[in-house]
Amino acid sequence: MAAAGRLLASSRCLLAQSRLVAAAAHRAVWRGPARSFSSEDKVTVKFINRDGDTMVADGKVGESLLDVVVEKNLDIDGFGACEGTLACSTCHLIFDDDIFQKLDKITDEEMDMLDLAYGLTERSRLGCQICLKKWMDGMTVRVPEAVADVRQTVDMGKNS
Numbered sequence: 001m002a003a004a005g006r007l008l009a010s011s012r013c014l015l016a017q018s019r020l021v022a023a024a025a026h027r028a029v030w031r032g033p034a035r036s037f038s039s040e041d042k043v044t045v046k047f048i049n050r051d052g053d054t055m056v057a058d059g060k061v062g063e064s065l066l067d068v069v070v071e072k073n074l075d076i077d078g079f080g081a082c083e084g085t086l087a088c089s090t091c092h093l094i095f096d097d098d099i100f101q102k103l104d105k106i107t108d109e110e111m112d113m114l115d116l117a118y119g120l121t122e123r124s125r126l127g128c129q130i131c132l133k134k135w136m137d138g139m140t141v142r143v144p145e146a147v148a149d150v151r152q153t154v155d156m157g158k159n160s
């Protein structure tokens with residue numbers, strides 16, 4: 001029962017992401033205008049990058065923070081290396097406390113991957129697992145100073 005719940009939770013963002021990929025592929029074919037959405041669906045997020053630079057991007061309700069970074073081509077080095085499959089922890093983000101308290105419950109799978117992230121804080125989550133909601137409009141998220149790609153650590157272990 002708990003496994004089914006975790007699977008359902010982790011599939012939410014993947015479903016949203018697959019819709020984005022399909023939409024992007026459709027745009028690539030007919031070369032129409034970039035996506036647009038109503039102000040009701042729009043969620044603005046401020047990303048504070050490792051070097052302190054601030055980037056502001058709009059996403060749509062239901063998209064993950066990884067979707068926003070990819071869609072808006074935000075310059076966050078190494079972010080989202082596993083494309084949201086919960087295999088890298090490079091999408092580690094740090095939230096303000098008031099936002100963090102309202103986020104959906106973390107799954108065991110996200111917690112396991114987050115434990116391997118550098119610079120872990122009590123307000124850390126993985127951006128590929130956080131889907132935008134209207135109440136998040138205007139929130140700020142911080143990119144930690146260092147990033148760990150768990151897949152490279154595993155690969156390096158195999159080579160040694």
Ligand code: FES
Binds near residue numbers: 066079080083089127
């Ligand atoms: S993008 Fe790899 S765990 Fe989130």
